Structure formats: structure tokens, C-alpha cells
Amino acid sequence: MAISISFTLNGNPEHLLVDHDERLLDALRLKLGATEVKEGCGEGECGACSVLLDGRPVNSCLVFAADVDGCVVETVAGLADSADLQEAFVREGAVQCGFCTPGFIVTATALLREEPQPDRDRIKAAISGNLCRCTGYEKIFQAIEKTAEARRRKA
Amino acid sequence: MRRNGSEIQWLTPGSLEEALRFRAQLGSTCLPLAGGTDLMLRVRAGHLSPAAVMSLRGLGLEGVVLTADSLTIGASSRIRDILGDPQVTAAYPLLRMALGRIGSPQIRNLATVGGNMANASPCADSAIPLLVMDAVLTLESLRGSRRIRAVEFFTGPRATLIQGDELLTELTIPRPAPGSWVWFDKFGPRRANVISASSLGMMVSPMPGGARAFALAAGSVAPRPVRLSSVEQFLGDLDDAALGSAETRHQAMELVAKDISPIDDQRGSAWYKARVLKNAVERALLEYSESCLGGRNGN
Numbered sequence: 001m002a003i004s005i006s007f008t009l010n011g012n013p014e015h016l017l018v019d020h021d022e023r024l025l026d027a028l029r030l031k032l033g034a035t036e037v038k039e040g041c042g043e044g045e046c047g048a049c050s051v052l053l054d055g056r057p058v059n060s061c062l063v064f065a066a067d068v069d070g071c072v073v074e075t076v077a078g079l080a081d082s083a084d085l086q087e088a089f090v091r092e093g094a095v096q097c098g099f100c101t102p103g104f105i106v107t108a109t110a111l112l113r114e115e116p117q118p119d120r121d122r123i124k125a126a127i128s129g130n131l132c133r134c135t136g137y138e139k140i141f142q143a144i145e146k147t148a149e150a151r152r153r154k155a
Numbered sequence: 156m157r158r159n160g161s162e163i164q165w166l167t168p169g170s171l172e173e174a175l176r177f178r179a180q181l182g183s184t185c186l187p188l189a190g191g192t193d194l195m196l197r198v199r200a201g202h203l204s205p206a207a208v209m210s211l212r213g214l215g216l217e218g219v220v221l222t223a224d225s226l227t228i229g230a231s232s233r234i235r236d237i238l239g240d241p242q243v244t245a246a247y248p249l250l251r252m253a254l255g256r257i258g259s260p261q262i263r264n265l266a267t268v269g270g271n272m273a274n275a276s277p278c279a280d281s282a283i284p285l286l287v288m289d290a291v292l293t294l295e296s297l298r299g300s301r302r303i304r305a306v307e308f309f310t311g312p313r314a315t316l317i318q319g320d321e322l323l324t325e326l327t328i329p330r331p332a333p334g335s336w337v338w339f340d341k342f343g344p345r346r347a348n349v350i351s352a353s354s355l356g357m358m359v360s361p362m363p364g365g366a367r368a369f370a371l372a373a374g375s376v377a378p379r380p381v382r383l384s385s386v387e388q389f390l391g392d393l394d395d396a397a398l399g400s401a402e403t404r405h406q407a408m409e410l411v412a413k414d415i416s417p418i419d420d421q422r423g424s425a426w427y428k429a430r431v432l433k434n435a436v437e438r439a440l441l442e443y444s445e446s447c448l449g450g451r452n453g454n
Contacts, residue, residue, distance in 0.1 A: 002165070003165045020163045020164070020165045020208050021163075021195070021198050021199055021208075023195065023199075043196055044192060044196075044258070044259075044261070044262060044348075045348050047259065047261055050261055053264070053265075056235070056264040057260060057261050057264060058261050058264050058265050059192075059261045059262065059265075061195070062191060062192045062195045062196070062262075062265065063191065063195070063265065064188065064191055064195060064208070064210075066165050066208075066210070067188065067191065067210050067212065069167075107260070107261070125260070126260060128259050128260065128346065128347035128348070129258070129259025129260050129261040129262065129347060129348060130259075
């Protein structure tokens with residue numbers, strides 16, 4: 001537990017002691033109570049553990065916690081601009097068991113920040129690192145599309 | 156066997172020179188960490204038991220420089236950043252095709268070309284364009300620096316010419332000749348997050364005097380990513396009419412076997428990998444003749 005790190009989590013400064021091979025996923029869940037970050041596969045294949053690291057979606061199960069010193073980390077709980085997206089997921093039936101949902105919200109929020117009006121091919125590419133075993137993905141695409149459309153109409 | 160966690164150092168050198176000093180002191184027991192997308196799993200599974208893990212962040216190895224003659228990629232450049240540079244992707248479409256199929260967006264946001272190469276999986280997708288385009292890798296140490304051709308860089312599965320006191324710092328790719336035609340595909344159970352069961356990259360470059368140079372590289376079919384030199388030599392000697400024929404495609408497919416040595420593993424049987432690769436060679440040649448040789452040749 002020798003390594004001291006300081007980083008920002010959802011806007012708040014955090015200081016932790018971590019082990020050399022401690023995953024960011026575990027530091028977040030076990031030391032900082034950020035259990036909204038889920039472990040699906042533990043090997044970077046499912047995207048359930050996705051968080052934003054310096055604004056970009058990453059698999060927190062693959063990130064060395066020791067290496068996030070000085071970085072900005074956002075989990076689904078800290079994404080203030082995802083409220084409408086989250087509501088769309090619920091309304092459109094994009095949530096069944098809900099376990100993959102935090103990861104999808106993180107990835108889709110980053111997508112819409114970078115590209116406010118993505119077409120479906122772009123959406124599919126952006127969420128290709130997130131797996132869902134329940135929904136068959138169609139409702140997820142629709143939730144993202146409808147969020148983008150509603151934002152466009154509002155603007 | 157995992158070492159006791161408290162024994163393993165975490166190093167954060169402030170400069171490349173400091174990093175090289177650590178490597179000189181500790182050799183290959185000092186594990187350089189860039190994106191870490193494969194290292195995390197291997198360290199936790201005990202396949203790697205370093206004395207120290209050394210973060211390469213902030214050493215100035217993240218740059219991407221495009222000139223009229225070449226592209227130089229810092230070894231710690233994130234794959235996503237290379238893909239996000241429109242001038243680079245326009246000048247190097249084969250690089251764009253291969254890097255764009257690595258992992259997923261989350262993986263590409265962390266992973267680096269330097270790491271993909273140094274990790275030296277026989278399935279490494281970034282190796283394909285680098286082999287095809289004859290890239291050169293720069294290895295630095297306190298003793299100096301040396302440049303190694305990509306085609307010589309891998310010595311076996313997970314093994315490279317990187318010495319214990321060296322770091323891979325940059326990769327340089329010459330510009331493809333104007334009018335070069337490229338093709339890439341990789342194969343596996345799904346479209347994203349796939350470690351290739353078989354992969355193929357091809358470039359056909361116009362040469363002075365109307366000749367053509369063929370470069371083909373394949374992954375997951377040998378202890379390291381390989382150039383298909385028997386196929387290249389065969390194709391390079393042919394004229395347009397011969398190149399467009401089904402007979403040529405079949406001969407090229409047969410010659411693939413000379414350059415590969417696949418094994419049965421969790422990604423497929425040796426037979427399957429060879430079969431898929433041969434089919435890929437056929438498809439690539441068919442597309443080449445349709446694009447560049449004036450349409451489908453019916454024989």
C-alpha cells in the first residue's frame with residue numbers, strides 16, 4: 001500500500017494509498033465507495049466498469065490506480081450532463097437488469113459531449129466496447145438517439 | 156508466482172534519462188507501463204512478476220510528427236490520438252484501418268502503439284501496418300540509441316530485441332508511395348474487442364518503370380507477426396493480366412502456407428487460421444484487381 005496518489009473524482013479532490021497492481025476499479029469501489037462503477041468481466045471486454053479518465057471512457061479494470069495521480073476521473077454518479085440521457089434509458093426500455101447501464105451512460109455521455117448529433121453507425125462504434133446481455137441494444141440506440149434529438153430541438 | 160505486493164516498486168521517472176537509468180539499474184525486472192491494457196491482466200495473473208513497474212507518463216513520448224517523408228509516433232502515443240489526427244489517417248490509411256480495429260474505444264483511449272509492439276503478442280494488430288510499411292523502431296538506453304526494422308523486431312511470442320536497459324521510444328514509418336493501394340482485415344468471433352484469430356494487411360506500391368511492389372503481413376499465424384514473403388515475391392513478378400486472374404489468386408493462396416506456422420489455440424485451430432488467411436489473400440487480390448486493374452477478370 002505504499003503508493004500515494006491524488007486525483008479528482010467527480011469534481012472532488014481525493015488522496016489515496018494504493019498498491020502497485022491495484023485496479024482503478026477497486027480503488028473507486030472499495031476505498032471511495034463508488035459502487036456505481038460495476039465489475040462485469042474484469043478483463044476489459046464488457047465495458048461495465050467504464051469511467052471517464054481525463055474526459056475519455058476507459059475500462060477501470062485495466063487502469064493502474066497508481067497511474068491516475070494528477071488525473072480527472074468521472075463516474076456515472078458525477079456526470080451532471082447525463083440526466084436526460086439516463087431518463088431516456090429508463091423511458092425507452094434500455095434498462096433491464098441495469099448492470100451494464102452505468103458503463104453505457106459513461107460512454108454515451110462522452111460521445112454526446114464530443115459529437116452532439118451522432119448517426120446510428122457512429123453510436124454503434126462509440127458503444128462497441130459496452131456489452132448488454134438483456135436488451136439486444138436496440139433500445140439503447142434509441143435512448144441515445146432520442147436524447148440527441150431532444151437536445152437539438154431544445155437548442 | 157506473485158511477489159509479495161510490498162516488495163514491488165512503483166517508479167515515476169521525471170525524464171526519459173531517469174527512466175533509462177532505472178532500466179540500466181534494474182534491467183528487464185523494471186516493467187515499463189504505457190497504456191497497460193494487457194499488462195494489468197498479465198501482472199495480476201502472475202505471468203509477469205516485475206521488481207518494479209515504471210510509469211512512462213510525462214516523458215515526452217506522446218508526440219506524433221508527420222512530415223513529407225515519414226510519420227514518427229512516440230511510443231506512448233495513445234492509439235486514439237493517432238486515429239484522431241486527420242492528416243495522419245489520410246496519409247496512412249493502412250494504419251488507420253488496423254489501429255481502428257484494436258479492442259474498443261475504451262481500449263484505444265488507453266493503449267499505445269509502442270506498448271502493442273513491445274508486448275509482442277503474435278496477434279498484435281499494430282504490427283501489421285508497421286511490417287507492411289517497413290517501419291523502424293528506435294530503442295534508447297544510456298549507451299545510446301539504435302534503430303531496428305519492424306521486420307526484425309520480434310524474436311518470438313512476447314519476445315523482442317529490446318534489451319533490459321532499453322526503452323522503445325518511437326516508431327518511424329516512411330510515407331507510402333503515391334498511388335499505393337491498401338487492404339486490411341482481422342478475424343474473430345465479433346467485430347469489436349477481438350484478439351485476432353488471423354489478420355492480414357496488404358499494400359501494393361507503384362514503383363518506377365511501371366513495376367509494383369507487394370507487401371503482405373499476417374498476424375496470429377506464427378510465433379510473431381510475419382511478412383508473407385513467398386506471396387510477395389510471386390505477385391511482384393506478374394503483369395496486370397496475370398495479376399487479375401483466378402489462377403494467380405489460387406497460387407497466391409497456396410504460397411501462404413510457406414510463410415506461416417499457425418498452432419491450435421483458443422482462437423482457433425491451425426487449419427482454421429490458415430484457411431481464413433488464405434481466403435483473405437484471395438479477397439484482397441480480388442478487390443485489388445477490381446479497383447486497380449480495370450474490373451473483374453472472368454477467368
